[in-house]
Amino acid sequence: MSRRGADLGAGEPVVHGRGLRRGFDVACDVVVVGSGAGGATAALHLAQAGKRVIVLEEGPYIRREDYQRFQPTESVRRMLREAGMLTALGLGQTPLIALTVGRVVGGSSVLTGGVCFRVPSEVHAHWEQELGLPGLGERALERAYEDVERRIDVRPVPVEMRSASTNAFVRGAERLDIPIHPTRRNTGDDCEGNGRCNFGCPAGAKRGVDVAYLPDALAAGARLVSDALVEGLIVRDGRAVGVEGRLLGGRFGDPSHRFRVHARVVVLACGTIHTPGLLARAGVRSPHLGRGITLHPSVRVVARFPEVLNGWDGALQAVYADRFDADGIKLVGVYTAVNILAAGLPGVGPELARRVRELPRTGVFGGMVHDEGGGTVHNTPGREPALTYRMAPGDLVRLRRTMRILCEMALEGGAEEVYPPIFGLAPVRTRADARALETDPIDARRIECLAFHPLGSARMANDARRGVVDENAEVFELPGAFVLDGSVLPTSIGVNSQVPIMSVATQSAWRLRERLATVARA
Numbered sequence: 001m002s003r004r005g006a007d008l009g010a011g012e013p014v015v016h017g018r019g020l021r022r023g024f025d026v027a028c029d030v031v032v033v034g035s036g037a038g039g040a041t042a043a044l045h046l047a048q049a050g051k052r053v054i055v056l057e058e059g060p061y062i063r064r065e066d067y068q069r070f071q072p073t074e075s076v077r078r079m080l081r082e083a084g085m086l087t088a089l090g091l092g093q094t095p096l097i098a099l100t101v102g103r104v105v106g107g108s109s110v111l112t113g114g115v116c117f118r119v120p121s122e123v124h125a126h127w128e129q130e131l132g133l134p135g136l137g138e139r140a141l142e143r144a145y146e147d148v149e150r151r152i153d154v155r156p157v158p159v160e161m162r163s164a165s166t167n168a169f170v171r172g173a174e175r176l177d178i179p180i181h182p183t184r185r186n187t188g189d190d191c192e193g194n195g196r197c198n199f200g201c202p203a204g205a206k207r208g209v210d211v212a213y214l215p216d217a218l219a220a221g222a223r224l225v226s227d228a229l230v231e232g233l234i235v236r237d238g239r240a241v242g243v244e245g246r247l248l249g250g251r252f253g254d255p256s257h258r259f260r261v262h263a264r265v266v267v268l269a270c271g272t273i274h275t276p277g278l279l280a281r282a283g284v285r286s287p288h289l290g291r292g293i294t295l296h297p298s299v300r301v302v303a304r305f306p307e308v309l310n311g312w313d314g315a316l317q318a319v320y321a322d323r324f325d326a327d328g329i330k331l332v333g334v335y336t337a338v339n340i341l342a343a344g345l346p347g348v349g350p351e352l353a354r355r356v357r358e359l360p361r362t363g364v365f366g367g368m369v370h371d372e373g374g375g376t377v378h379n380t381p382g383r384e385p386a387l388t389y390r391m392a393p394g395d396l397v398r399l400r401r402t403m404r405i406l407c408e409m410a411l412e413g414g415a416e417e418v419y420p421p422i423f424g425l426a427p428v429r430t431r432a433d434a435r436a437l438e439t440d441p442i443d444a445r446r447i448e449c450l451a452f453h454p455l456g457s458a459r460m461a462n463d464a465r466r467g468v469v470d471e472n473a474e475v476f477e478l479p480g481a482f483v484l485d486g487s488v489l490p491t492s493i494g495v496n497s498q499v500p501i502m503s504v505a506t507q508s509a510w511r512l513r514e515r516l517a518t519v520a521r522a
Helices: 037-048 072-079 107-111 121-130 142-152 164-175 214-219 275-281 338-343 349-357 393-412 431-439 498-521
Strands: 014-016 024-033 053-056 087-090 097-099 223-226 228-236 239-247 258-268 298-304 319-321 329-333 362-369 375-378 386-389 417-419 449-451 481-483
Touching: 024 037, 024 239, 024 498, 037 053, 037 107, 037 214, 037 258, 037 498, 053 214, 053 258, 072 107, 072 338, 142 498, 164 319, 164 329, 164 362, 164 393, 214 223, 228 258, 228 275, 258 275, 258 498, 275 481, 298 393, 329 393, 362 393, 393 417, 393 431
Parallel strands: 014 223, 024 053, 024 258, 053 223, 087 386, 097 449, 258 481
Antiparallel strands: 087 097, 228 239, 239 258, 298 362, 298 417, 298 449, 319 329, 329 362, 375 386
């Protein structure tokens, strides 16, 4: 690669930024900011097309064989943004929402439950017919979907991989006439059922982008720099021509040496929360930038059963229910590490200690809401932006209905008591108690709410008046800058976002590859 000033060393494909003794100033064809689902996808397709690609990742590079040995708390501390303390601040009748976002080479793909859904047909139809985006139609994305699913080895979870916790809730669902389906995940046939997907697969079975995409991108000539915080874009004559920032190599990971990467094309793939800030600092003024963010607000219920379940023994997310999709509710089986589960149990002192001892008899199931989009990213004086979220009244209704359905599933499955995700509320023991979760006055700020799929802060549109990027993912106001992450999805999708993000990024990368080839021929 051509160089300007200090280089990146002796050509190693992976450069640990915190180990560099000085900054660098280099040039390439494409610089990719972020190594998660979108960034890794872009890097692979562009590098295999013969383009000189440099990937910059703020997080550390942790080898699969190393994170396989991590305890869950170490994974949280070392691989999650803000050590798992990232939140969306609820406005009005909105819960405080805990966000799980990766900050590591491979991004959130390393820390997902592995669930692989396509965007529902009705959402595709809305994008294509009502938003005027034919490239986001179901048929238009079919080839990209197939490419992604092949590379990450998507398969349904076998019935025998379901945990006893999952089976208890499935039993209740069947009694309520709620059909249950096997989840499709990117684990191939190698899943051992350790129930630890969200903390980095201890068996190395999950084919996140750190396994399925980045090694092939590096083999094709791409280079990756970890611990590289991009702080701004280089703009010349109204066009993005590179990025600049600082390495996180100081004491306690503080910013240290400066770097610059000059490129023909800049690909931003640093996620819904961080992409808007870079674009805003580069002068993009779209009123849609950083607004209308969807999160899929989620809740889970924990239930105590009379029998021992050992719910951690089995696939983390083995089943789902789509019975309530039309109402904007998706139910998904889930479990989590017992130490993290124990921390969220109700009670103090002896009462909490008793419930912790009963963990082998607890089951867990979750649900998420196909929300209308009430999130906004705000720049702050520090490194991290702030995210606020105002839940639409209809979404709060859906969230409360989700809690009621989950509690009823647990009770019908034989649970003795159910712990609803509402701080200070007594355990649910009857169907009447469960129905009260939906009907009785409850301050929404008492709901324990989670989210894993922030989307839509730089949405795609067919007109600059309606969005931030065009159908080729190029920023309307900043030629040369492309966004290939979840921020371009124009609405909530109501399903786990890994495959949708990667498929849209695949299509965008293919288009960009052809565009660069045309420019090169010219």
